[in-house]
Amino acid sequence: xxxxxxxxxxxxxxxxxxxxxxxxxxxxxxxxxxxxxxxxxxxxxxxxxxxxxxxxxxxxxxxxxxxxxxxxxxxxxxxxxxxxxxxxxxxxxxxxxxxxxxxxxxxxxxxxxxxxxxxxxxxxxxxxxxxxxxxxxxxxxxxxxxxxxxxxxxxxxxxxxxxxxxxxxxxxxxxxxxxxxxxxxxxxxxxxxxxxxxxxxxxxxxxxxxxxxxxxxxxxxx
Amino acid sequence: xxxxxxxxxxxxxxxxxxxxxxxxxxxxxxxxxxxxxxxxxxxxxxxxxxxxxxxxxxxxxxxxxxxxxxxxxxxxxxxxxxxxxxxxxxxxxxxxxxxxxxxxxxxxxxxxxxxxxxxxxxxxxxxxxxxxxxxxxxxxxxxxxxxxxxxxxxxxxxxxxxxxxxxxxxxxxxxxxxxxxxxxxxxxxxxxxxxxxxxxxxxxxxxxxxxxxxxxxxxxxx
Numbered sequence: 001x002x003x004x005x006x007x008x009x010x011x012x013x014x015x016x017x018x019x020x021x022x023x024x025x026x027x028x029x030x031x032x033x034x035x036x037x038x039x040x041x042x043x044x045x046x047x048x049x050x051x052x053x054x055x056x057x058x059x060x061x062x063x064x065x066x067x068x069x070x071x072x073x074x075x076x077x078x079x080x081x082x083x084x085x086x087x088x089x090x091x092x093x094x095x096x097x098x099x100x101x102x103x104x105x106x107x108x109x110x111x112x113x114x115x116x117x118x119x120x121x122x123x124x125x126x127x128x129x130x131x132x133x134x135x136x137x138x139x140x141x142x143x144x145x146x147x148x149x150x151x152x153x154x155x156x157x158x159x160x161x162x163x164x165x166x167x168x169x170x171x172x173x174x175x176x177x178x179x180x181x182x183x184x185x186x187x188x189x190x191x192x193x194x195x196x197x198x199x200x201x202x203x204x205x206x207x208x209x210x211x212x213x214x215x216x217x218x219x220x221x222x
Numbered sequence: 223x224x225x226x227x228x229x230x231x232x233x234x235x236x237x238x239x240x241x242x243x244x245x246x247x248x249x250x251x252x253x254x255x256x257x258x259x260x261x262x263x264x265x266x267x268x269x270x271x272x273x274x275x276x277x278x279x280x281x282x283x284x285x286x287x288x289x290x291x292x293x294x295x296x297x298x299x300x301x302x303x304x305x306x307x308x309x310x311x312x313x314x315x316x317x318x319x320x321x322x323x324x325x326x327x328x329x330x331x332x333x334x335x336x337x338x339x340x341x342x343x344x345x346x347x348x349x350x351x352x353x354x355x356x357x358x359x360x361x362x363x364x365x366x367x368x369x370x371x372x373x374x375x376x377x378x379x380x381x382x383x384x385x386x387x388x389x390x391x392x393x394x395x396x397x398x399x400x401x402x403x404x405x406x407x408x409x410x411x412x413x414x415x416x417x418x419x420x421x422x423x424x425x426x427x428x429x430x431x432x433x434x435x436x437x438x439x440x441x442x443x444x
Contacts, residue, residue: 027272027309028295029288055348080350081295091348100349103271104313104356111310123359124317127336127390130351143390172306174289176272179308207308 004166004216005195009039012189012217016045016154019072023110023152023181024052024062028081031174033158033191035219037061040156046070051110051152053103053177055079055087066090073097075150077106101150102130107180109150114183114212119148155185159208162192163199166213167206175207182212189214193221224418225443226370226399234259235414235441236325236367236397244322245269245315247357249339250294252367253325267304269321271353273312276304293353316353317360324361326354328368328396330383333430335393335405337366338385351388358389370398370427377429379403379410400424402441403432414439 006012013036016022022040026032041064048071055074056063065071067086079087079098090096101109102124112120121144125131135146157178160171168190170178182188195218227235233255240246240256242264248254257279260266268277270292277292278299286297300306315321330338340354341347358364371377379396396403401424402414412434415424425432 028291030272030291030295031289078350078352079348088348098348100351102351102355103309103353104317107309107313122317124355124389126359128355128387130355170306172287172290172300173270173272173274175306176309180310 003164004210004213005164006215006217009035009217009219010043012036012191012215013039013043016040016043018045019047020045020153021049021051021151023155023177023185024050025155025157025177025181027053027173027176031158031170031176031178032061033156034061036156036158036189036191036217037065041065041068041070047072049073049075051075051106051150053077053106054081055084057081057083063087066096069095071096073099075099075101075106077101077103100130105147106150107177109147110152110177110180110184113149113151114180117149119146121146150184152181152185153187155181155188157181157188157190159190159192161194161196161201162190162213162216163196163201163210165198166190166210166216167201168192168208168210168213169201169205170207179208182208187214188212190216191219192216193219224416224423226416227441227443228399229255230259231441231443232367232397232399235402236365237261239365239395240264240266240323242266245275245320246323246325247271247316247321247361249324249326249354249357251327253327254294256325256367269312269315270298271312271316271357273307273309274298274300274304275307276301278304313353313356316356319360319362321361323363323365324357325365325367326357328366328378329385330378330380331366331368331393331396332380332383333405333409335391336383337364337388337393338383339388340386342385344386354388358392363394364392366393366396368396368398370400375427377427380429381431400427409433411435412438414441416441417443
């Protein structure tokens with residue numbers, strides 16, 4: 001019998017080790033697995049590489065991880081947002097690394113990892129600072145930059161509903177990085193608002209098939 | 223008497239160049255205004271990089287959904303026929319040439335169509351790029367909407383950009399408060415000018431060398 005449901009947030013993040021690369025879903029406040037990130041904070045893992053679109057804002061989720069000095073490096077596309085005070089403070093003090101990646105390249109690098117590909121050539125970033133040190137090849141007359149896959153040890157994502165096989169559906173634009181991150185990590189952990197019985201999700205509408213999911217925990221919608 | 227165009231008047235001029243039925247991405251800042259002035263006679267499908275096609279206007283107060291936001295992290299709505307998709311697919315649409323028109327803001331544009339719109343200060347602020355580079359390389363047509371000069375009167379249209387590039391040789395057309403200019407094989411070609419402006423005056427606030435179309439039109443300042 002397959003049952004990927006776990007009872008508590010602590011169970012959901014159990015075993016995440018120091019030094020892990022953690023993919024964290026979300027775009028701005030949309031689709032952020034806030035409770036899972038706070039469970040990771042309570043769990044205590046440190047020296048993390050966090051891959052996420054923004055570097056947190058205010059005192060919550062990714063910003064809290066950075067404030068509590070759990071993060072060695074952030075890999076992201078847009079670390080500067082309203083209230084991203086903790087990232088900026090640690091960055092100015094030289095206490096946190098930043099690997100800046102164009103947003104589509106960030107997503108595609110994780111897709112390549114999940115798809116078992118050794119990387120890809122993209123026109124995005126050619127002729128810019130973000131191509132420095134990277135292999136550039138002219139394809140169809142246009143410069144393309146080689147980008148490596150970006151796998152995670154763990155992915156923390158948020159979905160709307162799941163069944164015990166880990167099939168997922170999302171809600172509106174909260175889907176964002178979830179489906180890609182789910183494929184790219186050795187351990188994919190999902191928080192959902194609702195569990196449903198096996199067979200209750202429309203198989204035509206399942207967005208993330210359960211094969212990509214390892215643990216699911218229910219968190220009531222806030 | 224020179225009549226520079228207001229931001230909304232520039233947006234109206236951009237909107238005239240967007241054909242009915244287009245798939246369009248509007249960048250953060252001035253380009254957002256275009257969505258407010260496209261006539262109801264046109265059916266335009268707006269794309270948002272976080273995974274929305276058929277994005278509608280801001281919701282009524284109290285109707286906001288925290289997960290349903292645009293690239294600028296502002297609450298939006300979904301029109302009938304609209305849909306959601308994940309981040310990697312959102313950038314497949316952008317990088318893969320499926321978006322008809324991308325309207326972007328700019329710090330600088332060069333006479334060869336290089337675009338600088340992501341960073342001006344590398345020393346004191348953490349760099350942030352988001353989807354700017356993907357939007358600039360991928361859309362079928364890249365339109366830039368900007369003031370003709372900086373706030374302190376320095377030219378933004380230059381022989382070469384001095385700020386770090388977003389992408390090289392990508393801009394098709396530039397719309398400013400003073401002129402509409404095409405990026406041609408031999409540099410910037412003025413197509414339309416604000417009322418009361420002479421060619422010499424326009425050249426004096428433009429660092430790139432201008433040529434003029436055979437029949438330069440007059441911009442509507444309203």
